[in-house]
Amino acid sequence: MKEAVLKDLIGGHLVRLVITAAQGVYPDAYEGKAVSGHGLFSIDSTLAVSQLACSPVSQILSFLTMETDSMLRLGNRMLPGRPKEESLKLVLSANAEILNFVSSRLAWLLSKLENTSDTEISPPEVSNFSGDRAFRIRADEGLCFDFTCAPHNLAFRYSAEIQTLP
Amino acid sequence: MDKSVVIVDDSKFQTMQLGRFFTDVLGYTVRASGENGEEAVSLYREHKPDLITMDLTMPKLDGREALIRILEEFPEARVLIITALKGPLLLDCLTLGARSYIEKPLRFDKEDFVLDFKATLEEILKVP
Numbered sequence: 001m002k003e004a005v006l007k008d009l010i011g012g013h014l015v016r017l018v019i020t021a022a023q024g025v026y027p028d029a030y031e032g033k034a035v036s037g038h039g040l041f042s043i044d045s046t047l048a049v050s051q052l053a054c055s056p057v058s059q060i061l062s063f064l065t066m067e068t069d070s071m072l073r074l075g076n077r078m079l080p081g082r083p084k085e086e087s088l089k090l091v092l093s094a095n096a097e098i099l100n101f102v103s104s105r106l107a108w109l110l111s112k113l114e115n116t117s118d119t120e121i122s123p124p125e126v127s128n129f130s131g132d133r134a135f136r137i138r139a140d141e142g143l144c145f146d147f148t149c150a151p152h153n154l155a156f157r158y159s160a161e162i163q164t165l166p
Numbered sequence: 167m168d169k170s171v172v173i174v175d176d177s178k179f180q181t182m183q184l185g186r187f188f189t190d191v192l193g194y195t196v197r198a199s200g201e202n203g204e205e206a207v208s209l210y211r212e213h214k215p216d217l218i219t220m221d222l223t224m225p226k227l228d229g230r231e232a233l234i235r236i237l238e239e240f241p242e243a244r245v246l247i248i249t250a251l252k253g254p255l256l257l258d259c260l261t262l263g264a265r266s267y268i269e270k271p272l273r274f275d276k277e278d279f280v281l282d283f284k285a286t287l288e289e290i291l292k293v294p
Contacts, residue, residue: 020271021250021270021271023271023273023275024270024271024272024273025179025183025271089178090178090179090182091179093177093178093179093180094177094179096176096177096179097177097179097180097270097271100177100223100250100270101250101270101271104223104249104250104251104252104270105250105252107251107253108251108252108253111253111254117253117254119253121223121251122223123176123223123224123225124176124177
């Protein structure tokens with residue numbers, strides 16, 4: 001399957017998938033919209049959650065990033081009264097859970113599209129991709145969506161790099 | 167008598183959500199929680215709970231391998247898989263002996279979801 005086909009297919013379902021996952025962990029409703037990419041999407045965050053879903057011929061590396069201010073506000077909404085550090089850890093863990101749901105569904109989609117049972121996902125990881133370590137995704141291989149909850153000034157970004165073997 | 171549960175998930179947030187649900191809604195005693203398959207095996211061995219819930223995608227030892235090890239040692243163990251995964255791996259776990267599964271995301275805010283979760287637990291606990 002060509003990358004462009006896979007990308008379009010996934011892109012068509014991504015907002016619904018992410019919002020479904022977010023409903024399981026966040027107390028508020030989010031809206032999602034695609035970020036138009038020219039050249040590169042950049043993952044530049046000290047606390048980026050990433051996860052790989054892959055089949056023998058395709059791989060989808062997903063990222064969920066959230067500004068620290070948003071994480072703190074979200075932490076206060078989800079877990080009021082908790083110490084800041086604990087609150088941040090739990091928000092990160094909630095973000096990882098969203099990514100895990102999305103990656104699981106993407107792995108399932110790959111298995112259906114490629115008629116294989118040999119798909120895998122890695123556990124979600126939290127990494128520092130800031131500054132020199134920023135991870136860049138070519139726009140023609142990538143998807144990027146912003147999710148916002150305007151009433152509470154909360155936002156996060158889902159990005160993915162999609163690659164297939166020729 | 168209170169039922170006991172061990173919760174294993176690499177997401178601390180999910181573990182917290184499940185812990186609250188089992189304690190506050192179902193009246194279970196949460197004996198322990200872990201975040202990988204190795205801990206699942208050792209915590210089951212240590213606590214022998216009425217139920218252990220496990221995610222499948224976990225570091226160190228994944229849920230499938232942990233399930234195999236637990237059931238080798240304790241064939242009567244009641245293992246409930248809680249996962250976002252669909253497909254052959256989940257079916258494999260059920261074939262290997264997991265009692266049932268719950269699909270993520272966990273919508274504890276939805277009455278239907280909670281009722282289904284409770285019904286699943288009742289079915290599992292009926293069988294010794």
